[in-house]
Amino acid sequence: MTNQKQVRILFLSHFYPPEMGGAAARISGLAKWLVKFGHDVTVITGYPNYPTGKIYPEYKNKKNKIEFIDDVQIIRSKVLPVSYQSILVRLLNYFTLFFTALWNGIRKRNNFDIIIASSPPLTIGILGLILSKIYKIPWILDIRDIWPDVAVEAGMLKENGFVDRLSKKLANYLYNHATHLTPVTESKLTKIKRVGIPINRMSIVSNGVDFDLINNAKQKNWRSELGLENKFILAYAGLIGIAQGVNVIIETAIQLKEENDIHFLIVGEGVEKQKLQDYAKSLRLNNITFLPSLLKESVPSLLTTSDIALIPLVSDKLQDAVPSKLLEAWACKLPVILIAGGEAADIVNKANGGIVVNSNDIAGIMTAIIKLKDSPKLVNQYSENGFDYVSINYDRESLARKMEKVILNILEL
Secondary structure, X not given: OOOOOOOEEEEEOOOOOOOOOXXXXXXXXXXXXXXXXXXEEEEEEEOOOOOOOOOOHHHOOOOOEEEEEOOEEEEEEOOOOOOOOOHXXXXXXXXXXXXXXXXXXXXXXXXXXXXXXXXXXXXXXXXXXHHHHHHOOOEEEEEOOOOOHHXXXXXXXXXXXXXXXXXXXXXXXXXXXXXXXXXXXXHHHHHHHHOOOOHHHEOOOOOOEOHHHHHOOOOOOHHHHHOOOOOEEEEEEOOOOOOOOOHHHHHHHHHOOOOOOEEEEEEOOOOOHHHHHHHHHHOOOOOEEEEOOOOOOOHHHHHHOOOEXXXXXOOOOOOOOOOHHHHHHHHOOOOEEEEOOHHHHHHHHHHOOEEEEOOOOHHHHHHHHHHHXXXXXXXXXXXXXXXXXXXXXXXXXXXXXXXXXXXXXXXXX
């Protein structure tokens, strides 16, 4: 499908490269491809500070800044950088960007045909609603996670508490006032449908993988650099926060410390990292290596030189969470051990791209690791199955076409 005219699209996102994580990758991937399809795309976002809580060095001491990445215009708005250790500091971070982004949005008045606001946080949805009223144009609420449900399931919020109840009312208000909704999974669509949103106002646009980025990634011999030439490497690459449950990797490493040919790599940043590093150091674990966050161009080479990707979530209660790192591992032909339940487990089983273990089941993780270490043929089978599945279902270019179709239908083009 080719676009009938150039559409002027405004994305609103709290996260954007060079920040890492699924949120930044999703919005930047969609924006990049929509530009390639011939559209004019602008993104209003903040100065990069996630997940460290510090403005990235190359962005320090700058006022509101306009830059171009992949021919996408990025308007950077001031944001209060904070670590994400409590709901209060998160709200401070969210609302500072809300007000500065609102000001930047007002200044760009009448330059757009449609708005796509990426949630969470819900403040971005509020921003989308307000700017759509000012511009008098339609807007799409792009739903990566259902807030506050995901926070309750991860144990970050008390169920039926004040913040939970207030957030649900706000979320439902935004669902009812958005022109269209684009949840990333079938289960998220089902949840939203239950609160009374008609199915014809929703379209699933899944998370995806940028195969062009992976195919052109920088190559590097990580085994040689880290001195792990003869090791069976299990890699985790991503955010190290509360919801990710990376602590299970440490607990598994403790149980496997006598297995000299097994080594764990934990790559990334987040509020839990220092605690996990200190814990591993106190136990004198020699079978874990921590690395800082890598540029997105460097992550594929790390994955391709590993043997297995570990994909944990903090709880099986996270039923509709599908980590983007699962898809990225398969795109790099890496089989997975998924330590989670819900829709992610269903996808792994359907793809036959790895082994599923319940969250916090250390014995089950150990069994899966030993099984794969002793079964090169099975590892190869899982890697091929996963690659085939993600290639067919999660290519970002195809998913951007789906988003384009949603946009064109709304605008009746």
